[in-house]
Amino acid sequence: MVQEWLLELLAGFGKLFIHPVFYFSFLLAFVVGMFRVTRERKDFHTRVYDIYQEIRYILPSSLFIGLLLSIAAIASGLTLPLELLNFIAAVTIILSVGGFRLLSPAWTIGLSLLIFAVSEKTGYTFIPYDGLSLSKILMTMAVLLALLLITEGLLMFKRGWQGTSPRLAESPRGLNVGVQFAQRLWLVPVFLVLPAGDLTSPWPWWPVISIGAETYAFIWFPFLVGFAQLIKSTLPELAVKATGKNIITVGVITLLLAVAAYWVPLLAVASAAFAFISRIWISRRHYAYERNRHYFFTPQPKGVMILGILPHTPAKKMDLKIGEIIYKVNNMEVNTYTEFYEALQKNAAYCKLEVVDVNSQIRFVQGSLYEGEHHGLGLILAEEEKGFVAEGS
Structure with a gap:
């Protein structure tokens, strides 16, 4: 049986x-x-x-x-x-x-x-x-x-x-x-x-x-x-x-x-x-x-919001999350994509971010950047004039 x-x-x-x-x-x-x-x-x-x-x-x-x-x-x-x-x-x-x-x-x-x-x-x-x-x-x-x-x-x-x-x-x-x-x-x-x-x-x-x-x-x-x-x-x-x-x-x-x-x-x-x-x-x-609700992922009056994170990129390794808002990059305040990109170029090998998470808590993340990394950090960010753009594109 x-x-x-x-x-x-x-x-x-x-x-x-x-x-x-x-x-x-x-x-x-x-x-x-x-x-x-x-x-x-x-x-x-x-x-x-x-x-x-x-x-x-x-x-x-x-x-x-x-x-x-x-x-x-x-x-x-x-x-x-x-x-x-x-x-x-x-x-x-x-x-x-x-x-x-x-x-x-x-x-x-x-x-x-x-x-x-x-x-x-x-x-x-x-x-x-x-x-x-x-x-x-x-x-x-x-x-x-x-x-x-x-x-x-x-x-x-x-x-x-x-x-x-x-x-x-x-x-x-x-x-x-x-x-x-x-x-x-x-x-x-x-x-x-x-x-x-x-x-x-x-x-x-x-x-x-x-x-x-x-x-x-x-x-x-x-x-x-x-x-x-x-x-x-x-x-x-x-x-x-x-x-x-x-x-x-x-x-x-x-x-x-x-x-x-x-x-x-x-x-x-x-x-x-x-x-x-x-x-x-x-x-x-x-x-x-x-x-009947307002859009969540919109350009912010202060900082830039993360809509997307590309896999196998520094952003993913730094454990950034969609919906978080980046206030500072390398100690520089950023409110637009252009400001974000310029602040990122301040240190081409390493970056430090001040981030407000989805619970409105401030946290600090940092990580190394390497030559040839796709799209810099690998983020899709809010931009007032362009809507949302892939950072680095």
């Missing part, structure tokens, strides 16, 4: 690498990276991150959560027909036309569940499930939706605010102002049980969410989870973490509704509709909040 399980798990692991969604995720991240680099060059005449930035985040952050979800899925025997999993993958690929913005599980899995439920209700069945329990299939989809929605919120809270892309936008007064664009794609591989194969149930209670099958197989299925959020009125960390918390809350409520569907099957559809609508509400609420 143990050997059979190990072999089946190994076979399920191998299925991840032959699934089209696995490779599609990297292609999608590459294409989105190209558009981002084009936008950064248009706004600042330099790219902030290279074209592979989005690819780097696809797996490392999500593997551990995917492992936890896999343990829960195997222990409870979350079971779905392969045809239905492939339908979810197809919906995901279709929604990815808009980039990462529509890849929340609330929309990819939620929409799949609603389409499947409506098709069964109206008699237009297009996904075979061989007489398995429809109510249990819908419940399993709802539970999976909720778990992945919680995963989305956790990943946003932990990682979603890192590595945001600076952009230029036009204010109502026609001035160039800075904004931040947070976007991320994660591939969350989850072990699921297929209702066909050579395995038999090892325990009387497995799978917990039974759909009538007697033999089973495993598949490590790749789910795509993504988001995109424009931030103008505050720091990316604050905005993305707030959105992540809201999504976690919606995910928990969705999970409670999905579990309750064990006794009231209609709640499976209700949970998907709730998640779908709530995720739209979260996005619209952020948009409405931002629309």
Whole structure:
């Protein structure tokens, strides 16, 4: 029995690498990276991150959560027909036309569940499930939706605010102002049980969410989870973490509704509709909040504000942060890009900065400069006449 399980798990692991969604995720991240680099060059005449930035985040952050979800899925025997999993993958690929913005599980899995439920209700069945329990299939989809929605919120809270892309936008007064664009794609591989194969149930209670099958197989299925959020009125960390918390809350409520569907099957559809609508509400609420607030990244009356920091530069090594304001460079007060550049040239090998951080606390940073360093310190700064410019460009 143990050997059979190990072999089946190994076979399920191998299925991840032959699934089209696995490779599609990297292609999608590459294409989105190209558009981002084009936008950064248009706004600042330099790219902030290279074209592979989005690819780097696809797996490392999500593997551990995917492992936890896999343990829960195997222990409870979350079971779905392969045809239905492939339908979810197809919906995901279709929604990815808009980039990462529509890849929340609330929309990819939620929409799949609603389409499947409506098709069964109206008699237009297009996904075979061989007489398995429809109510249990819908419940399993709802539970999976909720778990992945919680995963989305956790990943946003932990990682979603890192590595945001600076952009230029036009204010109502026609001035160039800075904004931040947070976007991320994660591939969350989850072990699921297929209702066909050579395995038999090892325990009387497995799978917990039974759909009538007697033999089973495993598949490590790749789910795509993504988001995109424009931030103008505050720091990316604050905005993305707030959105992540809201999504976690919606995910928990969705999970409670999905579990309750064990006794009231209609709640499976209700949970998907709730998640779908709530995720739209979260996005619209952020948009409405931002629309009525003042821009955060604007030229300052005193000092110059940091909108972007290029990686692998002295600014990054000195641990400067976006949103901080540089008051002095080499003991010289700076209020414009020109003054900043002139003060930096005062000492071509070393610089000392007086910085006001995002908590309005003054701190002093210093570091060495080396000949050939890209764009001097590697900052994107506010300039009254030019909007935001790459320092040194």
